[in-house]
């Protein structure tokens with residue numbers, strides 16, 4: 221019997237995976253399930269990306285790339301920042317990683333010492349806590365709600381800051397809430413952290429998938445921030461496992477050394493294909509998809525409210541709605557299980573995202589067609605009125 225490292229006990233599984241497994245079991249037994257639990261776009265990889273990848277495969281030589289990624293892709297990303305946010309980011313600061321997950325791991329490996337505290341909003345993306353545990357840091361969850369758009373504010377960060385705190389991870393738009401941090405708050409949080417000598421990691425994986433004013437990058441406010449992004453969500457390339465991390469100049473050497481050791485390099489085929497992610501033909505397809513997500517959001521937002529769910533403010537990004545179910549149940553976990561068994565609708569219970577009010581929240585992902593969402597809503601209507 222092996223003795224496991226203690227950190228394994230601190231790492232939580234994804235509870236929704238059990239639900240997903242049950243949903244698949246039901247489907248195999250012939251039941252129809254509407255999936256609103258899945259955090260990945262339902263659209264296929266855009267054709268330009270597929271073409272570039274298959275062209276590369278015919279050449280037969282697929283080798284490692286430089287640890288930081290192929291120069292052309294790093295330059296394309298730098299150009300994208302220039303064109304879409306008028307930001308001049310040196311390509312040397314951009315590290316290509318295996319998904320945003322690889323970028324989060326790289327960032328935490330660089331920044332967290334054992335015993336140090338990292339501030340996170342509660343609710344937030346569950347893996348953040350676990351990446352901190354991986355390096356024996358301590359995630360400190362700060363309860364947030366609709367009054368701050370489920371985002372941290374400078375006041376909250378100040379309130380929870382101690383001499384053990386080293387930094388904070390924010391995400392805007394957020395998973396699970398789809399809400400965004402305002403430019404003013406982002407600036408205020410960065411200013412506070414700068415005064416404390418603390419770091420900020422800004423997870424911008426849902427940038428591009430916004431339905432109001434565009435999301436602001438932390439890079440607009442400081443050159444001393446770390447920014448995470450990915451080809452998974454807006455670019456629709458989850459399975460290609462490709463993301464990036466922008467680091468301050470002072471961290472380039474550390475990031476290079478770690479990337480070499482942790483990954484050698486990100487997937488070569490994915491990198492070569494992703495160079496075309498920024499072609500205007502591809503961006504046009506992504507814009508169509510964004511509009512479709514927006515239509516789905518509008519439908520689901522109104523429908524859920526009419527069913528008795530409470531939603532604090534219309535979410536302006538990502539593809540999630542984090543809905544309060546307090547008028548329907550005080551146990552979102554049991555509710556999600558019953559909803560699956562009796563109505564054939566899969567949603568994610570709040571407890572995957574934290575502790576604060578988790579028992580009366582559910583995350584609905586609109587990563588399925590409008591027709592499926594309509595059918596899901598009808599099933600929920602019958603379930604709650606039964």
Ligand SMILES: Cc1ncc(COP(=O)(O)O)c(C=O)c1O
Nearest residue numbers: 259319320321345395450452463
């Ligand atoms: C906020 C957030 N960050 C990071 C990730 C990881 O994404 P990737 O597929 O790029 O590793 C996800 C995936 O759901 C996410 O929601």
